[in-house]
Amino acid sequence: MGFWDVTKNLLSGFEQTCLIFALTLVLALPLGLVIAFGSMSKFKPLSYLTKVFVWIIRGVPLMLQVMIVFYVPGFLFGTPLLPRFWAVIAAFVINYACYFSEIYRGGIESISKSQYEAGEVLGLTKSQIFFKIVLLQVIKRILAPMSNEIITLVKDTALARIILVAEIIKEAENFIAYGLVWPLFYTAVFYLIFVGVLTLLFGFFEKKLDYFKA
Amino acid sequence: MALLEVFGITKSFGKTKVLKGINFSLEKGNVLSIIGSSGSGKTTLLRCLNFLETPDTGIICVDGEKIFDASTAKKLKESEIRQNRLRFGLVFQSFNLFPQYNVLDNLTLAPKLRINEKNLSPEEKKQELEHITQHALELLNRVGLSDKADFYPCQLSGGQQQRVAIARALALSPDILCFDEPTSALDPELTGEVLKVIKDLKSENTTMIVVTHEMDFARNVSDTIMFMADGVIEEMGTPEQIFDHPQSPKTHAFLNKSFENF
Numbered sequence A: 001m002g003f004w005d006v007t008k009n010l011l012s013g014f015e016q017t018c019l020i021f022a023l024t025l026v027l028a029l030p031l032g033l034v035i036a037f038g039s040m041s042k043f044k045p046l047s048y049l050t051k052v053f054v055w056i057i058r059g060v061p062l063m064l065q066v067m068i069v070f071y072v073p074g075f076l077f078g079t080p081l082l083p084r085f086w087a088v089i090a091a092f093v094i095n096y097a098c099y100f101s102e103i104y105r106g107g108i109e110s111i112s113k114s115q116y117e118a119g120e121v122l123g124l125t126k127s128q129i130f131f132k133i134v135l136l137q138v139i140k141r142i143l144a145p146m147s148n149e150i151i152t153l154v155k156d157t158a159l160a161r162i163i164l165v166a167e168i169i170k171e172a173e174n175f176i177a178y179g180l181v182w183p184l185f186y187t188a189v190f191y192l193i194f195v196g197v198l199t200l201l202f203g204f205f206e207k208k209l210d211y212f213k214a
Numbered sequence B: 001m002a003l004l005e006v007f008g009i010t011k012s013f014g015k016t017k018v019l020k021g022i023n024f025s026l027e028k029g030n031v032l033s034i035i036g037s038s039g040s041g042k043t044t045l046l047r048c049l050n051f052l053e054t055p056d057t058g059i060i061c062v063d064g065e066k067i068f069d070a071s072t073a074k075k076l077k078e079s080e081i082r083q084n085r086l087r088f089g090l091v092f093q094s095f096n097l098f099p100q101y102n103v104l105d106n107l108t109l110a111p112k113l114r115i116n117e118k119n120l121s122p123e124e125k126k127q128e129l130e131h132i133t134q135h136a137l138e139l140l141n142r143v144g145l146s147d148k149a150d151f152y153p154c155q156l157s158g159g160q161q162q163r164v165a166i167a168r169a170l171a172l173s174p175d176i177l178c179f180d181e182p183t184s185a186l187d188p189e190l191t192g193e194v195l196k197v198i199k200d201l202k203s204e205n206t207t208m209i210v211v212t213h214e215m216d217f218a219r220n221v222s223d224t225i226m227f228m229a230d231g232v233i234e235e236m237g238t239p240e241q242i243f244d245h246p247q248s249p250k251t252h253a254f255l256n257k258s259f260e261n262f
């Protein structure tokens, strides 16, 4: 089997990898904000509950969470609740939303009360203050930790392999049966390119927001 | 009739009574300076006037209209509070400009957002927006910063930032402009430019309340001086009365200490 055949196979796995990455990101980014507001809620029971939830999710290995989401419903009801791929997405979204929520919370809480008050005395509504004044300052402050987390997500997609989702590592392993080990190491190139593109992208955003200090 | 009338304002934080019954009035075009030692409640009073704190008791009237009454305050809708608070402008000690907006946008942000709340035809809206920008540019001219319209706050000195903050407050045309120690966060050589702007506003008949530690400035610019101690107005009068013939021993002691430091 030649280089191009291997590459073609790996690309199909890489497609799954990208899909896991993109779906997790698109769903976890907003869900994280909801969780962040939950943990900052003035309604104490909600805030405690959210914080305990975040603690559990961040405290248990993601690999284990993927297995729990996929296998536990099977033990309980005799049949898995979710197909493999969606079990991965569910576990990833919940896990990453919790990490994102902590970053959001840190960012939102780091904006000084005086920015809110300046908006208030100018007669702005609460939502105008959040969206027109606070949000961009928060985005600027969380850009670096978020890019870290998102780059980690790229590599975490490999954990989907544990329940046999055909992402790139799994595809590469299939070649071992044919006595080919190098495709496994070749996958690193795909990850490196992906992470390289993301790094450039985040660098671009950081530059874009360089024009002000916050 | 006085432009501003304040009756029986009290405010506690937990068990500490910070304001213990504040009554005063202010004529249109007059400047009131509030002096007093640290912790006497000056900032809290300004914050009450600007609805950043809700007084426990008391009434605030502007132009004869009751804009706050503690006994009915809970029933006020957020939109009413927002409408009422525009009677006052507030300039903070720490400027609090919005860092991501340039100087012009800092001035026009709030007025433009208010336009969106009105039901205007596209034509009217366009006119209003132009008017807002025009007004903002005039204000920048008044505070001597015409050439800084497209600068960002981080590119300005403290004195310039504070002048932008003053223009920003004026952009909403408040009836009464309040200042909380507007020069305390500035290097000594920059206080002059900010105080000059306030003096200019005085000569244009802007009604102002200024909390300040600058005694010379207070004497020069004020029509009335209020000396606060422990949450009450200890003494109030013309600059001559307060600075030259203080009646209360507390005022006397405070002034002696203030002038010793200079």
Ligand SMILES: Nc1ncnc2c1ncn2[C@@H]1O[C@H](COP(=O)(O)OP(=O)(O)OP(=O)(O)O)[C@@H](O)[C@H]1O
Pocket: B013, B016, B018, B036, B037, B038, B039, B040, B041, B042, B043, B044, B045
């Ligand atoms: N949010 C708050 N919670 C609890 N106590 C407060 C709060 N705000 C102010 N205080 C207390 O109220 C008192 C008066 O504070 P205030 O800031 O009004 O004084 P001030 O006259 O402005 O003093 P300074 O000259 O130092 O600015 C102080 O004892 C302060 O600790």
Ligand SMILES: [Mg+2]
Pocket: B042, B043, B044, B180
């Ligand atoms: Mg104060």
